[in-house]
Amino acid sequence: MSKCGYVSVVGRPNAGKSSLLNWLVGEKIALVSHKANATRKRSNIIVMHKDDQIIFVDTPGLHETEKLLNQFMLDEALKAIGDCDLILFLAPVTDKLTHYENFLERNKKNTKHILLLTKIDNVGNNEVLEKIKEYEKHSDKYEAIIPVSIKKQTTHDDILDVVVKYLPEHPYLYDPEILTTEHMRDIFKEFIRESIFENISDEIPYETDVKINRVQEKKDIDVVNATIIVQKGTQKGMIVGKGGSAIKRIGKDARQKIERLTGRKCYLELFVSIKKGWTKDKKGLKELGYDVTF
């Protein structure tokens, strides 16, 4: 019988979660960003590995914070931990052990986990070995520890062969043809958000979100109408850019991503609107598709 199960990918912001998932899937589905807190919403990503099916649950970084939105993100991360068969805990190799130790405290159900030491290309072999030694004091808690660099050395099998070892024997939960259970609209939204992150160098992207207003599938083209929501007039100015230069770049990048995924032409209409304090507004969160239950 083949194996199939849910795997949560957790770690502090910037640990490399989205990058890892993108790399494993080979398609730009999860949002990757060099900035912290880019991953807001959980999305399942299905990876077929040989005869087995792994369902990755992408989770926000585990961290404490004040803002309502961030509280929501934390809850999502904790929920994911409770529901899965296996956890991949990502720890950048240069991190102290405290993040992992905090995670151990929060992993109340003692869900099995594998420790991935990420970004090992940033340091020498000796440092990697020393870090592994440090983690060995917790060796009774993790199933395996795997040094990883998605930029060099590591292969998909190095990780996935170990992952499936700890999954239950179970029939497939998803049709193997389906790459993700996320709705297309959610993916478009992520592409637009990702393009904002890539094109705006400031802190603004943290405070922006995207609402997909309409998707029309016409004969030869998809027409996508979306609004980028910012908190202040000055942010709107930066997103739009001089003579509309920034919004044009964002729109072009996002359109190309959508076209690469769908294999169809896309006409993307982007608007920018100001919504003050949306990160603190429960109703605002709901409208944006965050499933808040307060």
Ligand SMILES: Nc1nc2c(ncn2[C@@H]2O[C@H](COP(=O)(O)OP(=O)(O)OP(=O)(O)O)[C@@H](O)[C@H]2O)c(=O)[nH]1
């Ligand atoms: N050198 C190196 N950099 C990496 C590696 N994996 C990820 N990164 C970089 O680390 C940064 C953060 O990666 P993300 O995948 O966005 O991190 P995340 O954990 O999803 O972050 P949040 O969504 O904020 O929780 C990006 O700039 C990546 O390019 C790696 O193996 N080597």
